[in-house]
Amino acid sequence: MNKFSIYQYFLILVILVLGFIYALPNLYPTQPSIQVAYTDSGRSADQMLVSDLEDILNLNGISYEELSLVENKIVIKFTNLEQQLESKTVIQNKLLDKVIVALNLEPTTPDWLKNIGGKPVKLGLDLSGGVHFLLEVDIDTAQQGRLELLLDTYRKTFKEDRVKVSSSSIKELVLYFEFTDKNSYNKALQKYRADSPGINGLQYIITEKPASNILLLEYSDVALREIRDYAVGQNLMTLRNRVNELGVSEPIVQRQGANRIVVQLPGVQDPTAAKKIIGKTANLEFRLEANARTSPLRKEEFGFKGNEYTTAFLEKGVVVSGDRVTNANSGFDESGFSQVNITLDMQGGRAMQKASSANVGRKLAVLFVEQKSKSELVVNDNGDSVIEQTSYIEKEIISLATIQTTLGTAFRITGVGTPQEASELALLLRAGALAAPMKFVEERTVGPSLGKENIELGMKSILIGLTLVVLFMTFYYRVFGIAANISLLINLILITGIMSLLGATLTLPGIAGIVLTVGMAVDANVLIFARIREELKEKDPQTAIRDGFSRAFITIFDANVTTLIAALILYVIGTGPVKGFAITLSIGIVTSMFTAIMCTRAMVNLMYGNKNIKELKI
Amino acid sequence: MNTTFQFMKYRKIAGVASIILFSISILSLTFKGLSLGLDFSGGTLVEISYENPVELETIRNTLSSNGFEDSQVVNFGTNLDVLIKVADQNGNSSIGDSVYSLLNESGLQGELKRVEFVGPQVGAELRDQGGLGMLVALFMILLYVAFRFQYKFALGAVTALGHDVVIILGLFSIFAWDFDLTVLAALLAVIGYSLNDTIVVSDRIRENFRTQRIMEPNEMIDLSLNQTLGRTVVTSLTTLLVLFALFLFGGEMIKGFSLALILGVLVGTYSSIYVVANMLMSLTLIQEDLAIPEPEGADFDELP
Numbered sequence: 001m002n003k004f005s006i007y008q009y010f011l012i013l014v015i016l017v018l019g020f021i022y023a024l025p026n027l028y029p030t031q032p033s034i035q036v037a038y039t040d041s042g043r044s045a046d047q048m049l050v051s052d053l054e055d056i057l058n059l060n061g062i063s064y065e066e067l068s069l070v071e072n073k074i075v076i077k078f079t080n081l082e083q084q085l086e087s088k089t090v091i092q093n094k095l096l097d098k099v100i101v102a103l104n105l106e107p108t109t110p111d112w113l114k115n116i117g118g119k120p121v122k123l124g125l126d127l128s129g130g131v132h133f134l135l136e137v138d139i140d141t142a143q144q145g146r147l148e149l150l151l152d153t154y155r156k157t158f159k160e161d162r163v164k165v166s167s168s169s170i171k172e173l174v175l176y177f178e179f180t181d182k183n184s185y186n187k188a189l190q191k192y193r194a195d196s197p198g199i200n201g202l203q204y205i206i207t208e209k210p211a212s213n214i215l216l217l218e219y220s221d222v223a224l225r226e227i228r229d230y231a232v233g234q235n236l237m238t239l240r241n242r243v244n245e246l247g248v249s250e251p252i253v254q255r256q257g258a259n260r261i262v263v264q265l266p267g268v269q270d271p272t273a274a275k276k277i278i279g280k281t282a283n284l285e286f287r288l289e290a291n292a293r294t295s296p297l298r299k300e301e302f303g304f305k306g307n308e309y310t311t312a313f314l315e316k317g318v319v320v321s322g323d324r325v326t327n328a329n330s331g332f333d334e335s336g337f338s339q340v341n342i343t344l345d346m347q348g349g350r351a352m353q354k355a356s357s358a359n360v361g362r363k364l365a366v367l368f369v370e371q372k373s374k375s376e377l378v379v380n381d382n383g384d385s386v387i388e389q390t391s392y393i394e395k396e397i398i399s400l401a402t403i404q405t406t407l408g409t410a411f412r413i414t415g416v417g418t419p420q421e422a423s424e425l426a427l428l429l430r431a432g433a434l435a436a437p438m439k440f441v442e443e444r445t446v447g448p449s450l451g452k453e454n455i456e457l458g459m460k461s462i463l464i465g466l467t468l469v470v471l472f473m474t475f476y477y478r479v480f481g482i483a484a485n486i487s488l489l490i491n492l493i494l495i496t497g498i499m500s501l502l503g504a505t506l507t508l509p510g511i512a513g514i515v516l517t518v519g520m521a522v523d524a525n526v527l528i529f530a531r532i533r534e535e536l537k538e539k540d541p542q543t544a545i546r547d548g549f550s551r552a553f554i555t556i557f558d559a560n561v562t563t564l565i566a567a568l569i570l571y572v573i574g575t576g577p578v579k580g581f582a583i584t585l586s587i588g589i590v591t592s593m594f595t596a597i598m599c600t601r602a603m604v605n606l607m608y609g610n611k612n613i614k615e616l617k618i
Numbered sequence: 619m620n621t622t623f624q625f626m627k628y629r630k631i632a633g634v635a636s637i638i639l640f641s642i643s644i645l646s647l648t649f650k651g652l653s654l655g656l657d658f659s660g661g662t663l664v665e666i667s668y669e670n671p672v673e674l675e676t677i678r679n680t681l682s683s684n685g686f687e688d689s690q691v692v693n694f695g696t697n698l699d700v701l702i703k704v705a706d707q708n709g710n711s712s713i714g715d716s717v718y719s720l721l722n723e724s725g726l727q728g729e730l731k732r733v734e735f736v737g738p739q740v741g742a743e744l745r746d747q748g749g750l751g752m753l754v755a756l757f758m759i760l761l762y763v764a765f766r767f768q769y770k771f772a773l774g775a776v777t778a779l780g781h782d783v784v785i786i787l788g789l790f791s792i793f794a795w796d797f798d799l800t801v802l803a804a805l806l807a808v809i810g811y812s813l814n815d816t817i818v819v820s821d822r823i824r825e826n827f828r829t830q831r832i833m834e835p836n837e838m839i840d841l842s843l844n845q846t847l848g849r850t851v852v853t854s855l856t857t858l859l860v861l862f863a864l865f866l867f868g869g870e871m872i873k874g875f876s877l878a879l880i881l882g883v884l885v886g887t888y889s890s891i892y893v894v895a896n897m898l899m900s901l902t903l904i905q906e907d908l909a910i911p912e913p914e915g916a917d918f919d920e921l922p
Contacts, residue, residue, distance in 0.1 A: 136737075441709070443714070457868050457869035526849050562762055570803055572751070573750070574799070578803045
């Protein structure tokens with residue numbers, strides 16, 4: 001009686017061992033390291049880079065513990081912060097902009113644990129410190145830009161086709177054309193209808209007003225969705241490139257909902273600089289080269305990218321800035337030389353047209369503007385060595401080419417060197433391209449000291465809460481209380497293990513969720529024990545134990561399912577930290593049911609099963 | 619614990635007390651409203667830590683003479699930490715940086731601990747989502763309890779939950795405590811917790827109605843409440859123990875959260891005793907309501 005079969009014990013044991021193993025990575029400390037990746041996000045780190053890095057470090061006499069190729073980047077581990085920082089400086093000086101070097105604290109999880117998927121719990125920004133941004137993409141502006149292009153295209157087509165237009169404009173995102181006669185009106189309508197079919201459905205909503213020879217054109221929902229997806233996708237890519245410049249080790253750049261992008265930068269200490277880089281609109285400038293007539297006050301000298309000894313004088317006035325670039329890609333010209341094709345938006349196109357038509361034969365430069373950061377090891381007020389980042393702006397010429405003809409919205413730069421160089425230039429141009437403007441709609445910055453403080457306070461409250469509950473249970477239920485306490489500890493280990501395994505993020509409210517679970521988890525055991533006490537009045541101890549457990553089960557189940565419903569809803573509606581609370585609460589509910597019912601029962605069975613007990617102290 | 623309290627003798631008094639508390643809460647929520655935290659109101663919040671105590675008045679003056687008239691400046695936790703709240707200025711996201719650099723330039727150098735900016739639209743969305751989430755949670759729970767028990771229990775449970783949530787909201791409104799996302803999370807957790815209690819009590823009432831066929835409904839409910847009282851008290855106690863640990867040692871950022879939960883556990887424990895039972899009495903729960911007892915645990919594997 002009151003015995004588990006060997007399989008049941010075995011199952012419990014397996015779950016416990018697994019939980020313990022996956023919770024284990026959290027006990028290992030972190031180690032200073034750097035992550036090196038190619039600047040071109042399309043290129044993965046390779047063996048060549050590995051040997052380059054080994055040479056650089058050996059040449060400079062920097063010792064390192066381990067250098068390994070992990071996914072698309074290279075991770076180098078060091079024993080101290082000085083080595084970490086020194087290596088970053090020498091690598092960056094040697095390989096320049098070919099690579100991005102990010103400082104990181106790598107977990108020291110042993111290989112055997114890593115191989116089975118073991119990793120420490122991810123910390124939310126409120127615990128690790130860092131910045132969280134929510135950006136909203138302005139779809140209306142993207143749509144307006146498209147309509148302007150469309151207006152321009154149709155004006156040209158109508159002119160070529162001899163369709164007589166008396167007036168045309170864009171009002172409140174509607175394209176308006178008025179024609180002089182019925183014939184023109186009909187021709188235009190046919191043109192619209194022919195252009196409308198897209199891949200996913202009709203692109204246009206055409207409103208016909210034959211009486212006044214007016215045609216109104218709007219984008220259909222299908223087209224709007226395409227515009228939105230393109231704009232958000234393009235901006236997402238641009239943001240990823242910009243975030244890469246920051247050298248953050250584990251950045252998150254994700255689309256959220258229809259037109260928002262979430263950016264999380266753990267460990268970033270200077271949110272203002274981060275914001276500048278993310279929110280910057282012009283990281284490219286098209287400028288004319290200064291000529292003999294340019295006054296010295298109106299020109300500036302810049303170096304070439306990748307070649308610091310060559311310089312050129314450019315005019316101070318900016319013709320077009322990078323936020324006007326809507327697309328750029330590399331290709332080949334008629335004679336097989338590589339070139340870069342650039343598309344500007346309407347406004348940029350007009351400015352370019354104006355500047356280039358008056359200056360055919362002069363040279364046009366593309367200036368790359370970069371917000372860079374420098375890391376230094378400084379001693380803070382507490383006497384600890386910490387890494388401090390400062391930021392500065394660097395401008396370099398990436399291309400200087402002769403204007404052959406008047407340029408418009410679409411033009412090309414030829415003579416850009418190898419296809420590899422052309423694709424790099426296109427990437428740089430695209431990096432500055434935003435398909436639609438964005439604005440910050442939410443920002444949360446947590447300083448590193450607050451993050452650390454939050455962890456300490458959270459851990460402290462878990463410990464104090466746990467101690468109080470353990471003392472109470474021992475005092476109130478004695479032997480059974482001890483069994484419940486052991487279950488409680490197992491519960492904590494299981495929560496940690498599952499969170500690590502799932503890659504769930506721990507936040508401050510998440511810690512609160514664990515604390516709450518500690519308080520509520522004993523509820524299941526309290527229910528069982530109260531029931532056993534009651535059953536004892538009329539039954540012998542063994543039957544009382546059995547009936548107590550089985551009768552309490554249904555109550556425990558119902559009560560927990562409803563809490564789980566509340567937690568799941570919280571997960572759906574919550575953001576960031578609150579989601580963290582929902583996660584720990586949900587996991588806690590499930591694990592506490594397992595530990596309170598299975599583990600406590602197993603312990604009680606091991607203690608009392610098979611024995612002939614006369615009296616049960618509970 | 620072998621208690622024989624006659625809970626139902628005082629059910630009218632408890633009912634009146636609940637209705638009064640509930641009405642006061644509704645009145646306060648209607649006329650005074652909640653003092654919405656940054657998550658819901660939108661705006662900017664800056665937390666700065668100083669090495670020596672700084673006169674809040676100095677900060678206020680510096681801010682108001684530089685164009686931040688409607689800003690609130692308070693101490694946060696200790697007198698070394700200062701929390702500055704600036705109302706939304708047309709979704710301008712760089713207020714936080716401006717405030718911090720302004721204070722730094724005015725000789726009030728401190729360490730920037732936290733900057734939070736919530737745009738007006740995001741705030742409104744979070745408000746809507748929060749309210750909606752709360753309603754969905756109540757509705758789902760109503761369905762589950764109706765499915766597992768019976769509609770009278772479900773009505774009792776949801777009344778109890780509504781009672782708890784409104785009274786806690788009322789307290790936050792009356793005392794003008796900050797209502798932010800973490801407090802909302804706590805409220806949803808309270809729903810879960812309070813329901814836990816309610817179900818344990820309901821479960822026992824159901825069991826007694828089926829097994830003990832002689833007693834009057836009010837005696838039956840008294841018996842059930844007494845039988846579950848030990849568990850109710852012990853669980854509330856252990857939960858309150860950890861919540862007080864959280865309230866006292868968890869730091870300022872989750873004070874509101876733990877406060878809401880502490881209140882929730884207290885109100886929730888009371889409501890599972892009086893509100894649910896009161897509703898069942900008012901709806902005149904009779905044995906026929908539970909006449910066809912489903913075999914207990916039939917849809918689950920019997921425990922080993």
